[in-house]
Amino acid sequence: xxxxxxxxxxxxxxxxxxxxxxxxxxxxxxxxxxxxxxxxxxxxxxxxxxxxxxxxxxxxxxxxxxxxxxxxxxxxxxxxxxx
Numbered sequence: 485x486x487x488x489x490x491x492x493x494x495x496x497x498x499x500x501x502x503x504x505x506x507x508x509x510x511x512x513x514x515x516x517x518x519x520x521x522x523x524x525x526x527x528x529x530x531x532x533x534x535x536x537x538x539x540x541x542x543x544x545x546x547x548x549x550x551x552x553x554x555x556x557x558x559x560x561x562x563x564x565x566x567x
Contacts, residue, residue: 509535516541517550527552 490511500507513534520530531541542552 513544517545517548520545521550 516530516534519525531538545552
């Protein structure tokens, strides 16, 4: 497994009001959310990336008002058609 290291200053810790581990978990979660929004990770892979079960990740997406299902208009029409 590959690893990514992102340096950050103590100022970020102070302004976040979080312990280093909490901040790093939040940053990993936010990266997973963005990659999911960009369709770079599936829902399951994004949840796995940030160490959450899929249902919890979906709940957190809803809390952030990020759609869990991201279909284009024609895809929605296809899903709703009786064919």
